[in-house]
Amino acid sequence: RGRLARSNSVFGKGLLALLSRDRIDQDVWDEIEETLLLADLGTDATTELVEALQRRVRVEGTNDPAHVKAMLREELLRLVDPAMDRSLAVDRKGPLPAVVLVVGVNGVGKTTTVGKLARVLVAEDKDVLLGAADTFRAAAADQLATWGARVGVPTVRSDVEGADPASVAHDAVSAGIEQEADVVLVDTAGRLQNKAGLMDQLGKIKRVVEKAAAVDEVLLVLDATTGQNGMTQARVFAEAVHITGIVLTKLDGTAKGGIVVAIQRSLGVPVKLIGLGEGPDDLAPFEPEAFVDALLD
Numbered sequence: 001r002g003r004l005a006r007s008n009s010v011f012g013k014g015l016l017a018l019l020s021r022d023r024i025d026q027d028v029w030d031e032i033e034e035t036l037l038l039a040d041l042g043t044d045a046t047t048e049l050v051e052a053l054q055r056r057v058r059v060e061g062t063n064d065p066a067h068v069k070a071m072l073r074e075e076l077l078r079l080v081d082p083a084m085d086r087s088l089a090v091d092r093k094g095p096l097p098a099v100v101l102v103v104g105v106n107g108v109g110k111t112t113t114v115g116k117l118a119r120v121l122v123a124e125d126k127d128v129l130l131g132a133a134d135t136f137r138a139a140a141a142d143q144l145a146t147w148g149a150r151v152g153v154p155t156v157r158s159d160v161e162g163a164d165p166a167s168v169a170h171d172a173v174s175a176g177i178e179q180e181a182d183v184v185l186v187d188t189a190g191r192l193q194n195k196a197g198l199m200d201q202l203g204k205i206k207r208v209v210e211k212a213a214a215v216d217e218v219l220l221v222l223d224a225t226t227g228q229n230g231m232t233q234a235r236v237f238a239e240a241v242h243i244t245g246i247v248l249t250k251l252d253g254t255a256k257g258g259i260v261v262a263i264q265r266s267l268g269v270p271v272k273l274i275g276l277g278e279g280p281d282d283l284a285p286f287e288p289e290a291f292v293d294a295l296l297d
């Protein structure tokens with residue numbers, strides 16, 4: 001929370017100063033709008049929010065900075081949508097483990113997220129198994145296995161470079177069933193070659209895995225610092241496979257947190273987890289209230 005507050009504050013100390021001016025005039029609204037746009041909230045959400053706020057200021061006839069700030073908080077929270085279901089489906093299904101596919105383009109923090117999530121689940125006393133289905137990069141399976149060793153869980157991988165990702169994913173889930181694991185986390189390849197290729201690959205992984213056990217979560221990992229680029233990626237993935245949740249990484253050290261709102265509105269999928277650093281404990285559940293407070297801090 002502390003880290004989130006420091007790095008995600010979009011107004012800095014400026015908001016109350018801004019609202020404390022004698023009149024909340026057009027300049028003030030312009031500055032609020034600009035700040036929200038810079039935070040990557042997106043043009044639609046920003047316009048909607050500023051208009052709602054202006055309406056309320058008019059109707060409630062208030063000029064009290066603290067009151068306007070409270071209204072801004074309420075409107076932001078409404079946009080972040082606290083009612084979305086952000087729980088993770090990571091419970092065993094009778095004899096079968098929960099299966100989580102982790103998808104996203106290279107470099108966004110997929111493998112790191114799998115490692116950190118494994119750590120969270122182990123802390124909840126779950127038996128976790130990792131599947132290294134990113135078979136395109138030779139180093140990817142090593143990196144995942146290193147995370148596995150670090151958090152004390154086994155990794156299923158192929159010895160053959162360029163092996164079929166779907167077959168490795170299937171092997172991992174089969175091993176999970178055999179070993180009575182609670183959760184199998186599958187790290188997938190992130191080559192965004194073209195939409196058709198991606199659809200084929202992810203669709204096949206899911207189909208083949210589901211011969212062994214149903215896929216419970218498909219988590220799309222996005223880098224919070226990539227702005228509009230990340231949004232485009234997100235849409236391509238969402239067309240390729242049914243996404244059940246977003247993991248937004250690298251929220252440490254960026255004031256671009258407004259991207260949460262833009263992504264959720266664009267995909268209709270909740271942000272469930274956030275990455276706050278490179279270490280094993282730097283993954284947190286996404287909490288709308290704490291998040292909005294951090295934006296306004």
Ligand code: GDP
Nearest residue numbers: 106107108109110111112249250275276277278
């Ligand atoms: P992948 O290619 O998607 O599997 O990405 P990696 O997991 O290899 O991560 C790429 C880089 O981003 C690595 O240097 C990670 O340490 C770093 N990284 C991942 N998540 C975070 C995060 O939440 N915050 C920061 N600051 N760095 C991160």
